[in-house]
Amino acid sequence: MGSEAEHVLTLDTLNPNVIELQYAVRGPIVIRATEIENEIKAGLKKPFAQVVKANIGDCHATGQKPITYIRQVLALCTYPELLKSNDFPEDAKAQARRILEGCKGQSIGSxxxxxxxxxxxxxxxxxxxxxxxxxxxxxxxxxxxxxxxxxxxxxxxxxxxxxxxxxxxxxxxxxxxxxxxxxxxxxxxxxxxxxxxxxxxxxxxxxxxxxxxxxxxxxxxxxxxxxxxxxxxxxxxxxxxxxxxxxxxxxxxxxxxxxxxxxxxxxxxxxxxxxxxxxxxxxxxxxxxxxxxxxxxxxxxxxxxxxxxxxxxxxxxxxxxxxxxxxxxxxxxxxxxxxxxxxxxxxxxNPPKPGGPSYDTYMKEKDDVLAKLKEKAKFVTELFNSIEGISCNEVMGAMYAFPRIYLPEKAVEAAKAAGQTPDSFYCFALLEEMGICTVPGSGFREEPGTFHFRTTILPQMDELKAVLNKFKDFHLNFLAKYK
Amino acid sequence: MGSEAEHVLTLDTLNPNVIELQYAVRGPIVIRATEIENEIKAGLKKPFAQVVKANIGDCHATGQKPITYIRQVLALCTYPELLKSNDFPEDAKAQARRILEGCKGQSIGSxxxxxxxxxxxxxxxxxxxxxxxxxxxxxxxxxxxxxxxxxxxxxxxxxxxxxxxxxxxxxxxxxxxxxxxxxxxxxxxxxxxxxxxxxxxxxxxxxxxxxxxxxxxxxxxxxxxxxxxxxxxxxxxxxxxxxxxxxxxxxxxxxxxxxxxxxxxxxxxxxxxxxxxxxxxxxxxxxxxxxxxxxxxxxxxxxxxxxxxxxxxxxxxxxxxxxxxxxxxxxxxxxxxxxxxxxxxxxxxNPPKPGGPSYDTYMKEKDDVLAKLKEKAKFVTELFNSIEGISCNEVMGAMYAFPRIYLPEKAVEAAKAAGQTPDSFYCFALLEEMGICTVPGSGFREEPGTFHFRTTILPQMDELKAVLNKFKDFHLNFLAKYK
The missing domain is CATH 3.40.640.10 (Type I PLP-dependent aspartate aminotransferase-like (Major domain))
Structure with missing residues (x-):
C-alpha cells in the first residue's frame, strides 16, 4: 500500500464518463503544440521559429482586431466614468446607458x-x-x-x-x-x-x-x-x-x-x-x-x-x-x-444605425473582416485542391477547411505501428516538422477509411500563404517518404 | 391526440433530474417578487413602493459601488486605446498591460x-x-x-x-x-x-x-x-x-x-x-x-x-x-x-501596492465596504435577537443572517392547509405584505421541526434599518394573528 492507495480519485475511481470524454480541438496535439512553444522559449532548436495554431477558431489570437464600437460600448459599461468623456461617440454611450439601465444598481457587476x-x-x-x-x-x-x-x-x-x-x-x-x-x-x-x-x-x-x-x-x-x-x-x-x-x-x-x-x-x-x-x-x-x-x-x-x-x-x-x-x-x-x-x-x-457617428467605421470594420475571410476561404480551397493526394470541398461558410488526405498504405501502417490514427500520425508530423498545429479528422469522427484534418482559415493572408506553402512541402515529402 | 402529444419534451419525458432540481435562492418566492415588481410597474396598488430583494448576495444591486481600481484595469483591458489616456493611473495601466501580454493577440477577446x-x-x-x-x-x-x-x-x-x-x-x-x-x-x-x-x-x-x-x-x-x-x-x-x-x-x-x-x-x-x-x-x-x-x-x-x-x-x-x-x-x-x-x-x-498611485483609494474603498458590512452584521444580529419569537446566531462572517423563527402551531397548520412549508408560508406573507423578499430556510434544508429564513445584510444601512423595522412589525403581527 503506497501513498497512491490513499487517493480518493484514481483512474479506477474517476468518473468513467470523464475518462471517455474527448475534446479534440484542445486535445493531445494542442497540448504538444504548447510544449513545443515552451521548448522554443527554453532555447531548444526547431526547424521553425514559432508554432502556428490553426487548431481553433480564435480570431483575435490570429491577428484580427476587435470591432471598435463593441469595445467602446463595453468600456463605457465597465467604467461609466467614461460616459463623461468626449472621446466616445454618442451612439456608443446611448447603447451603454441602455444596457446599464437594465442592470440592477446600474452595474454590470450585479x-x-x-x-x-x-x-x-x-x-x-x-x-x-x-x-x-x-x-x-x-x-x-x-x-x-x-x-x-x-x-x-x-x-x-x-x-x-x-x-x-x-x-x-x-x-x-x-x-x-x-x-x-x-x-x-x-x-x-x-x-x-x-x-x-x-x-x-x-x-x-x-x-x-x-x-x-x-x-x-x-x-x-x-x-x-x-x-x-x-x-x-x-x-x-x-x-x-x-x-x-x-x-x-x-x-x-x-x-x-x-x-x-x-x-x-x-x-x-x-x-x-x-x-x-x-x-x-x-x-x-x-x-x-x-x-x-x-x-x-x-x-x-x-x-x-x-x-x-x-x-x-x-x-x-x-x-x-x-x-x-x-x-x-x-x-x-x-x-x-x-x-x-x-x-x-x-x-x-443591435449595431450602430445609419447616420449615427459610429455607423461608417463599424460597417467598414465588419465588411473588412468578412471580405478577408471570404478571400481566404477561396484561396484555401483552391490551394488544397491543387495539391496531389488532397481533395477539399469548397469552404462555403464558417472558418475552417476540412480537406481529405489520401495517405499511402505505408503511412497507414506506420501510424498503426505508432499506435495512432493515420490522420493523427500525419498531423503530429506536420506539427513537429513545420510547427503547424491542426486537428486530425478523427477528432471530429469521419467515415471509416477516410482521413482528414481541420485547419482554420484565420491567419492573416501573408501568414496563411507562408503556412500553406510550408504545408505543401510537408505533404509532398510525406507522400514521397511513405510511397 | 391533441397538439400536446406532439411535444418531444413533456413532464413525462423531461429529464427527471431537472424536475427534481431546486435552487431556492432563485426559486418560487423570487419569481413571485419579480411578478410583484411588474404589478407595481403596471400601476397595481401595493402596501409598499418597491420590493427589497434580500434573497441573494448581489452587492452592486443593493447600492455597493464597484472598486474603482478593478474597473479601471478592466476598462483598459477592454479598450486598450485608453492606455494612452492620462486619466488612468500608471499602476492600473501596468496591470492591464501585464494581463494583455498574457492574452493571445493581446486581446481579452481571444x-x-x-x-x-x-x-x-x-x-x-x-x-x-x-x-x-x-x-x-x-x-x-x-x-x-x-x-x-x-x-x-x-x-x-x-x-x-x-x-x-x-x-x-x-x-x-x-x-x-x-x-x-x-x-x-x-x-x-x-x-x-x-x-x-x-x-x-x-x-x-x-x-x-x-x-x-x-x-x-x-x-x-x-x-x-x-x-x-x-x-x-x-x-x-x-x-x-x-x-x-x-x-x-x-x-x-x-x-x-x-x-x-x-x-x-x-x-x-x-x-x-x-x-x-x-x-x-x-x-x-x-x-x-x-x-x-x-x-x-x-x-x-x-x-x-x-x-x-x-x-x-x-x-x-x-x-x-x-x-x-x-x-x-x-x-x-x-x-x-x-x-x-x-x-x-x-x-x-494582486491589488495595488503601497506607494503606487491607486493604493490609498483602493484601500479606502475596500475598508469602507468591509467596515459597513461589519456594522450591518452586528446590527442585524442584535435586531433579530431583540424580537420575540426569533433567535439568531451571530453573523460572524459572510453576508447573511439565518434567524430561527418560532412559529405558533396555528401558523404551522395554516401553512399545511396552503400546501407550503411553514417558513415558505411565512416568507411569502412577508413578501406580499411588506415587499421584503427573503429565502425560506427549507430552501437550504434545516433540522426537522425548525424554521428559518435567510436574509442578506447587503442593503445600505438606512434602508436596512427601515426594512428591519417593517420586518419587525410584520413578525409581531404574524405572531398575533396565529397566536
Whole structure:
C-alpha cells in the first residue's frame, strides 16, 4: 500500500464518463503544440521559429482586431466614468446607458436574471425577427456563457437519467464539432452518428438519417437531432430544401431539433445564403411550425470573434410552458451568464444605425473582416485542391477547411505501428516538422477509411500563404517518404 | 391526440433530474417578487413602493459601488486605446498591460487556456502563498466561471456514472447553499446531509459527521465532504480546531474535501479569523498534507462583489497526475472562463501596492465596504435577537443572517392547509405584505421541526434599518394573528 492507495480519485475511481470524454480541438496535439512553444522559449532548436495554431477558431489570437464600437460600448459599461468623456461617440454611450439601465444598481457587476438582461433578449428577438421575417419572442431567448453552455443546457433537458437502452440518443453529424461528442460522453448519453455526404458538398442525406436512426433505435431513446449550419468542420452551407428535409425527418421521428447556427454571418460561396431552421419551420406552416427547436448563436465567431467574453444565446421555441419553467429553473443554479458577454451580444444584434457617428467605421470594420475571410476561404480551397493526394470541398461558410488526405498504405501502417490514427500520425508530423498545429479528422469522427484534418482559415493572408506553402512541402515529402 | 402529444419534451419525458432540481435562492418566492415588481410597474396598488430583494448576495444591486481600481484595469483591458489616456493611473495601466501580454493577440477577446491565463494563475498562487504561509503552485489553480462552475467541475470528477447504491455520495452541511443540492440532483448523485449545530454557533460536530456517513454508507459511495466556511447561509466561521477535526474525519473515511471559501474576506466577529483548509492541511503534516482538497474562491463576494463578471478559481491539490490530466481535459470542452472575469480575479489577488498611485483609494474603498458590512452584521444580529419569537446566531462572517423563527402551531397548520412549508408560508406573507423578499430556510434544508429564513445584510444601512423595522412589525403581527 503506497501513498497512491490513499487517493480518493484514481483512474479506477474517476468518473468513467470523464475518462471517455474527448475534446479534440484542445486535445493531445494542442497540448504538444504548447510544449513545443515552451521548448522554443527554453532555447531548444526547431526547424521553425514559432508554432502556428490553426487548431481553433480564435480570431483575435490570429491577428484580427476587435470591432471598435463593441469595445467602446463595453468600456463605457465597465467604467461609466467614461460616459463623461468626449472621446466616445454618442451612439456608443446611448447603447451603454441602455444596457446599464437594465442592470440592477446600474452595474454590470450585479447578477442578471438567469436568462440574461431583458433589454438584450429583446434586442436579440428583434434581430431574429428582421433576419427571418418572422417575429421572435424575447421570452424564448436565453443568453448563455458562449454557445457551448447553451447547447449543454438544452441537452440536459433531453437526458433520461438512465443508461443502457434507455439512454437519450442524440443524432450528430459526422464529421461534427467535438463539443457534441464530449457532452454526450460526459452525460452518459448515446451518440447516433449520421454521415454527411462528402461527395456532395457535405450535404445531409435523408436516407442516411433514416439508416442512422433505424440502427440506433434498439440501443437508445432517440431524442434530438443536431445540425451544424454553416458546417464545422466541413464549411458546408445547407440549402433551404435540405433544411426542409431535415425538419420533416425530425417530425417523423419526433426529434427535438438543435440547430448550431453560430457561423450565420460567415457565408462565402457565391449563391449560398444562410437560412435559419426557425425561418424554414415558420415557412412550412403546420404541423412543423409547432416543433421544438433550439437555435444557438455565439459572440465568438462571425466578424466580431469575441471568444474571450463568452457570450451567446439560444432561441428555444415551442416548449410546453411547464417544460420551459423547468428549463429556466435548471439554469438558475448557474446564476447568470457573464454580463460583459451579454453586452457583446447586444452590440452584435443591435449595431450602430445609419447616420449615427459610429455607423461608417463599424460597417467598414465588419465588411473588412468578412471580405478577408471570404478571400481566404477561396484561396484555401483552391490551394488544397491543387495539391496531389488532397481533395477539399469548397469552404462555403464558417472558418475552417476540412480537406481529405489520401495517405499511402505505408503511412497507414506506420501510424498503426505508432499506435495512432493515420490522420493523427500525419498531423503530429506536420506539427513537429513545420510547427503547424491542426486537428486530425478523427477528432471530429469521419467515415471509416477516410482521413482528414481541420485547419482554420484565420491567419492573416501573408501568414496563411507562408503556412500553406510550408504545408505543401510537408505533404509532398510525406507522400514521397511513405510511397 | 391533441397538439400536446406532439411535444418531444413533456413532464413525462423531461429529464427527471431537472424536475427534481431546486435552487431556492432563485426559486418560487423570487419569481413571485419579480411578478410583484411588474404589478407595481403596471400601476397595481401595493402596501409598499418597491420590493427589497434580500434573497441573494448581489452587492452592486443593493447600492455597493464597484472598486474603482478593478474597473479601471478592466476598462483598459477592454479598450486598450485608453492606455494612452492620462486619466488612468500608471499602476492600473501596468496591470492591464501585464494581463494583455498574457492574452493571445493581446486581446481579452481571444480564448485563454481552459485553466485560465497563466499570469493570473501565478498571481492567485502568490496570493494563497502569502495568505497561508505555505507556497501554492500555479498549476493547481484553475480559473472558472464563478465559483459555481468550479464546484460543479470538481463534483463531475467524483461521480460514478451509476445510480442506486453505486451513486456518488456528497456530504453537505444542513443548512447548505442550494448550489450543492441542485448539482447533486442534476447529476443524479446522492446527498449525505450533516446537521450543523445551531446551539453552538453552527459548529460542525464530528459525531454528527460520523452519524451521517454511517447512515449513508449502505445507500451510496461516499466520495466527498463539502464544507462552507465562512458559512452560507449560517454566517458561522470555523475554528482551526474544528477544521482539523473535519480533515481527520475526511482522512478516516477517504473523502475528497471540497472547501467553499468564497467568503474568506468577510469576517466580522471579534476574535474570529479565516483559516483556509489548505493551511490547516499543511500544518498538520503527513499523512494529511497529501489529501485531495479543492478550495473555491469567487470574484462575486468579499469587498468587490463583482457577481456579473463570473470570475472564480479553484485550487485543487494532491491530485494524481493522470487524474489531473483528465480534469484539465474535462474542462477544455468549455473552452475557457470569461477573460474579463479572470482579470477581476487578478485585481483581487494582486491589488495595488503601497506607494503606487491607486493604493490609498483602493484601500479606502475596500475598508469602507468591509467596515459597513461589519456594522450591518452586528446590527442585524442584535435586531433579530431583540424580537420575540426569533433567535439568531451571530453573523460572524459572510453576508447573511439565518434567524430561527418560532412559529405558533396555528401558523404551522395554516401553512399545511396552503400546501407550503411553514417558513415558505411565512416568507411569502412577508413578501406580499411588506415587499421584503427573503429565502425560506427549507430552501437550504434545516433540522426537522425548525424554521428559518435567510436574509442578506447587503442593503445600505438606512434602508436596512427601515426594512428591519417593517420586518419587525410584520413578525409581531404574524405572531398575533396565529397566536
Amino acid at each position: 447578477y442578471t436574471d438567469s436568462c440574461g438582461l431583458m433589454v438584450v433578449r429583446e434586442d436579440v428577438a428583434n434581430y431574429i425577427g428582421e433576419r427571418d421575417g418572422y417575429p421572435a419572442d424575447a421570452k424564448d431567448i436565453v443568453l448563455c456563457t458562449g454557445a457551448s453552455d447553451g447547447i449543454k443546457s438544452v441537452m440536459t433537458l433531453l437526458l433520461t437519467a438512465k443508461g443502457g437502452i434507455d439512454a437519450a440518443g442524440f443524432m450528430i453529424p459526422i464529421p461534427q464539432y467535438p463539443l457534441y461528442s464530449a457532452a454526450i460522453s460526459e452525460f452518459g448519453a448515446y451518440p447516433i452518428p449520421y454521415y454527411l455526404n462528402e461527395k456532395n458538398k457535405w450535404a445531409l442525406d435523408v436516407s442516411e438519417l433514416e439508416r442512422a436512426i433505424t440502427e440506433a433505435k434498439p440501443n437508445c431513446k432517440p431524442r434530438a437531432i443536431v445540425v451544424i449550419n454553416p458546417g464545422n468542420p466541413t464549411g458546408s452551407v445547407l440549402t433551404k430544401e435540405n433544411i426542409k428535409d431535415v425538419i420533416k425527418f425530425a417530425h417523423r421521428h419526433k426529434l427535438f431539433i438543435m440547430a448550431d447556427e453560430v457561423y450565420q454571418h460567415n457565408i462565402w460561396a457565391e449563391g449560398a445564403e444562410f437560412v435559419s431552421f426557425k425561418k424554414v419551420l415558420q415557412e412550412m406552416g403546420a404541423p412543423y411550425n409547432k416543433m421544438e427547436l433550439a437555435s444557438f448563436m455565439s459572440a465568438s465567431k462571425g466578424f466580431m470573434g469575441e471568444c474571450g467574453y463568452r457570450g451567446g444565446y439560444a432561441e428555444v421555441i415551442n416548449l410546453q410552458p411547464e417544460v420551459r419553467a423547468h428549463y429556466y429553473k435548471s439554469i438558475s443554479a448557474k446564476l447568470c451568464p457573464p454580463v460583459s458577454g451579454q453586452a457583446v451580444i447586444d452590440c452584435i444584434v | 480564448y485563454t487556456d481552459s485553466c485560465g491565463l497563466m499570469v493570473v494563475r501565478e498571481d492567485v498562487a502568490n496570493y494563497i502563498g502569502e495568505r497561508d504561509g505555505y507556497p501554492a503552485d500555479a498549476k493547481d489553480i484553475v480559473l472558472c466561471t464563478g465559483a459555481s462552475d468550479g464546484i460543479k467541475s470538481v463534483m463531475t470528477l467524483l461521480l460514478t456514472a451509476k445510480g442506486g447504491i453505486d451513486a456518488a455520495g456528497f456530504m453537505i452541511p444542513i443548512p447548505q447553499y442550494p448550489l450543492y443540492s441542485a448539482a447533486i440532483s442534476e447529476f443524479g448523485a446522492y446527498p449525505i446531509p450533516y446537521y450543523l449545530n445551531e446551539k453552538n454557533k453552527w459548529a460542525l460536530d464530528v459525531s454528527e459527521l460520523e452519524r451521517a456517513i454511517t447512515e449513508a454508507k449502505p445507500n451510496c459511495k461516499p466520495r466527498a465532504i463539502v464544507v462552507i466556511n465562512p458559512g452560507n447561509p449560517t454566517g458561522s466561521v470555523l475554528t482551526k480546531e474544528n477544521i482539523k477535526d473535519v480533515i481527520k474525519f475526511a482522512h478516516r473515511h477517504k473523502l475528497f474535501i471540497m472547501a467553499d471559501e468564497v467568503y474568506q474576506h468577510n469576517i466580522w466577529a471579534e476574535g474570529a479569523e479565516f483559516v483556509s483548509f489548505k493551511k490547516v492541511l499543511q500544518e498538520m503534516g503527513a499523512p494529511y498534507n497529501k489529501m485531495e482538497l479543492a478550495s473555491f474562491m469567487s470574484a462575486s463576494k468579499g469587498f468587490m462583489g463583482e457577481c456579473g463578471y463570473r470570475g472564480g478559481y479553484a485550487e485543487v491539490i494532491n491530485l494524481q497526475p493522470e487524474v489531473r490530466a483528465h480534469y484539465y481535459k474535462s474542462i477544455s470542452a468549455k473552452l475557457c472562463p470569461p477573460v474579463s472575469g479572470q482579470a477581476v480575479i487578478d485585481c483581487i489577488v
